[in-house]
Amino acid sequence: EQIRYAKSEKIKFEIVFFHSEELRLYPMILLFFIESAFQYSIHNLINEAYINISINTYNKGVFLKLEFTASNHSDIEINEIGIKVQKLLNNAYPELYRLEFKRNGNSLTIFLRISL
Numbered sequence: 001e002q003i004r005y006a007k008s009e010k011i012k013f014e015i016v017f018f019h020s021e022e023l024r025l026y027p028m029i030l031l032f033f034i035e036s037a038f039q040y041s042i043h044n045l046i047n048e049a050y051i052n053i054s055i056n057t058y059n060k061g062v063f064l065k066l067e068f069t070a071s072n073h074s075d076i077e078i079n080e081i082g083i084k085v086q087k088l089l090n091n092a093y094p095e096l097y098r099l100e101f102k103r104n105g106n107s108l109t110i111f112l113r114i115s116l
Contacts, residue, residue: 010050016057023116025062026092029085030055033066033110036081040108041068061115070108081110089114 034053041049049069056063082101089097093114100111 012050012052014054016055023057023060023062025114025116026088029088029092029112029114030064032085032088033064033081033112037066037068040070040081061113063114064112065109066112067107067109069106070103 037051037053041051050067051069052065052067054063054065082099086099089099089112093116096115098111098113102109102111
């Protein structure tokens with residue numbers, strides 16, 4: 001998707017590694033969030049949409065912050081993202097994660113912290 005919108009300043013992706021220790025993370029979990037951001041934002045609101053993705057590692061965990069435009073979608077649709085991903089997280093990291101959704105006007109921010 002970033003290639004498709006390469007000329008756009010509306011997609012920002014940042015990965016920061018704070019240590020060299022190897023962390024094993026199920027990639028489908030992060031992919032689910034990123035796909036949801038494109039589904040609920042860019043594809044529907046080309047001119048107004050933006051996506052900011054930040055992935056940081058720390059001692060024994062990962063922190064994901066994903067912010068995107070979600071103005072055309074109801075809270076019910078947004079809650080569906082949470083329900084689906086909580087099933088994945090409960091299977092992969094029971095009691096080792098913290099997940100938050102914050103809606104602010106047209107924007108939705110998702111915070112995910114996983115302790116590994």
